[in-house]
Amino acid sequence: MPTIVNCPTCKSKVEWSEQSPHRPFCSKRCQLIDLGEWSFENNRISAPITSAEDFSQDMIEDIEAMMAKNEDDFFK
Incomplete structure (x- = not known):
């Protein structure tokens, strides 16, 4: 089951996964x-x-999986 977090800015629900490029x-x-x-x-x-x-x-x-990928695409 994917982790669901609230957007820190608008509080809408966001799935913490590869399909959410701007997560959180x-x-x-x-x-x-x-x-x-x-x-x-x-x-x-x-x-x-x-x-x-x-x-x-x-x-x-x-978080560990994301760090292991060593992708620096936060600002893309």
């Missing part, structure tokens, strides 16, 4: 809105992640 965002538009928020320092990391329990096992495996 639903679209390029939401991706760029988020990038703008970070560039204007409206977003901050408030506290360090204290444990791996903050992530589901499926999410960790998906």
Whole structure:
């Protein structure tokens, strides 16, 4: 079963898979809105992640699989 996440910008449901090229965002538009928020320092990391329990096992495996591919297509 695919992992479903909420788009950080508009909160719509997004499937975390190869079919969602802008994941975790639903679209390029939401991706760029988020990038703008970070560039204007409206977003901050408030506290360090204290444990791996903050992530589901499926999410960790998906992230590791993406990293293993060594694809740098985030901004394409």
